[in-house]
Amino acid sequence: MNAQIDAAAVAAREGLHRLVEQFLFKEARLQDTHAYDEWEALWTDDGIYWVPANGHDTDPERTMSFIYDNRSRIGIRIDQLKTGRRHTQTPRSELARVLSNIEIVSQSGDEIEVRANAVVFEDNLRGETVWATRNEYRLRLVDGALKMARKKVGLVNNHKPIFTLSFLV
Template identity: 50%
Template sequence: MAVDREKVEQFIYHEARLTDENRYDEWLALWTDDALYWVPCGRDDIDPKREISLIYDDRTRLETRITRLKSGVAHAQEPKSRMRRIVSNIEIEEGANGEITAFANFMLAELRRGVQDIFAGRTIYRLRLVDGAFKLAYKKVLLVNNDEYIDNLTFLI
């Protein structure tokens, strides 16, 4: 079965827009139960069994993250970040069991309390068809600055 490239791209753009607009519940609904949301720390190819990540969320911790962001007292996101990101250079591979792996680059402008920061990196997505629609099973974000001092990465990256 050929990969429907447009469908994959639409999913990726939709996911990006939900993160840009802090639409937490809709974003959480994209994920599978065996989710892994992963942002390595220090370099791209760490071994998570032996090294820390900036984010290494399974489904439960992802839910805790979202509950916190919605609480109104997550001070590092009060006020919330204003964001827009460009996602580009998308490459798609068909994996085992009908899973699709997609690779993309992104650049994000993030504004909070009068200071605008730029984040950039590469994202690896694993998508799975569930009842005819894509779900996100895996998202790994390789930040260009993952070995630098980062003041606040509490928005959805």
């Protein structure tokens, strides 16, 4: 074993971890602040945004999910929010989320699989709601910057009745 190579590998891994972490923190901030255009710009052209229901290993092509958006439908979701007449977000939810347990689980070519947990506090006309999620991301290096190719948001209570979920989760 060569100690110098190990140190370089560790440094590279730490560098990648910081890059991923900063990307996810930015995504969280854009969601919390309803920065819709900037959030949409994080996606690759083949992006999939998935919030399953009734479990975490379901087949979204066969069974119902709360959200199962391809890139085009992500665009519709954003455009609807921007009309100002998406009533459930008029007034907008006040949001703060904490993202933690960020873990790079694998890397293959330009793609990185990441997991993280999030706790989101939402305040709106109905009241206060706490959401807890186990997230999975597929990030892709495009022209030296990270983009989001897939985001799966696993609400821990996704088998139960849930309130309206109209902010970007």
